[in-house]
Amino acid sequence: MARYVVRRVVLLVAVLFAVTFLGFSAMNLLGDPLVNVVGVLAELDCEGIEAGLVEDTTVDAASRDCDTVAAARDQYHLDQPVPVRYVLWVGDLITGDFGTSFQNDQPVSQVIREKLPETLILLTMAQIVSLGVAIPWGVIAAYRANRAFDRGSTVASFGLLSVPNFALGVVLLYLLALRWQVFPSAYESDNLGALVFSMVLPAVTLGLPLAASYQRLLRTDLITTLQEDFVHMARAKGLPPLRIMFRHALRPSMFSVVTVFGVSTGALIGGSLVVEQIFGIPGIGREIVTAVVRDD
Incomplete structure (x- = not known):
């Protein structure tokens, strides 16, 4: 030892x-x-x-x-x-x-303290979006395994995983902010509500590809869990399918997602370098890009 x-x-x-x-x-x-x-x-x-x-x-x-x-x-x-x-x-x-x-003749530690809150808000919202999309998506795909919805989900998830963050961000920015004007096109910090609302599109840009990854893991684990004896016992007792899925099968199927959750945070930080540039968020990612360009 x-x-x-x-x-x-x-x-x-x-x-x-x-x-x-x-x-x-x-x-x-x-x-x-x-x-x-x-x-x-x-x-x-x-x-x-x-x-x-x-x-x-x-x-x-x-x-x-x-x-x-x-x-x-x-x-x-x-x-x-x-x-x-x-x-x-x-x-x-x-x-x-x-x-x-x-x-700017400031200590780098001070610059980090000033820029870090925006990046933390963005990463937190991105994880919330990814889990909020992946859990119901994975549950439905596992419940309807090998059917039309599951096959369509496979195509959609691999499509999201293949699209770069900057391309997805530009498309969402054009459609939802510039054309349909559902969300603001730039960062706003007038108050907490405006700040969070302006972070929705960047969070979706970072969260959707991650949701596709979570969905594939959750679907696979759920399909395996649904074949376990305790699930068959719950069905034999006459429990409703939704209760079996969310009360008994979902929790033991989340281990892979929880394991990847921590690792994916590093990927989100890397993605924030581009996303913060696209949406004009004054966070750590944008500051890093600016420092590299200026040889700071």
């Missing part, structure tokens, strides 16, 4: 090292972050000054002064070797110091 625990701990440390190192390397592939602080040509001008190729008076002191460059490199540890920078970066992550945004 002790050997197994040690092996798992070592594996966990290796995975964490690989993930953090890849993340650190990916950030360094974006280019020199110093250009966001002191200007695009700062490093080139300083090299020219040191080589005597450029006169010091031709360098703009506000953005390209060599002292400013050196101070910025020291502040962001860019003058350190890559292994040292990696260790310092991991140490900052552990202590909750995510650095400062170059664009």
Whole structure:
């Protein structure tokens, strides 16, 4: 047992090292972050000054002064070797110091606190939509297994799973917001009611493909459960079909859905990157896309 625990701990440390190192390397592939602080040509001008190729008076002191460059490199540890920078970066992550945004000069942790509520509301509503659609859909499909409704449900579920979030979002935005004007076309935050109402379309965009996944799992498990002896006993007692389905068969058939529920949250976070852009929601996903575009 002790050997197994040690092996798992070592594996966990290796995975964490690989993930953090890849993340650190990916950030360094974006280019020199110093250009966001002191200007695009700062490093080139300083090299020219040191080589005597450029006169010091031709360098703009506000953005390209060599002292400013050196101070910025020291502040962001860019003058350190890559292994040292990696260790310092991991140490900052552990202590909750995510650095400062170059664009708005705010701590990243503060930006996360400001943008996180909208994303959490969106993810919560998306899960509510997915479960609210998947449970009755899966129950009916299992009750009418191998019939027309079940076959149509199979086609519909695979169709929803195949459609990208951005395509589904654009279609829903055009039909329900711009053409029929059932829902607002953009994010609103005047009050809680307006905020939730403006989140309906984004939540449906994220929730429908997930509902299709839940429906397939629930249908399969329900069909298996309906063949169990306790279900046959309930039928023999004359219990109504709906009571058998929802009172006796549904609960033991939800284990697969509950298992996937936690894993699907990560997929929803990835989907929110695109959905927040489409619907103009000022959440974490949109902020991440903006930061990547601006090399922040």
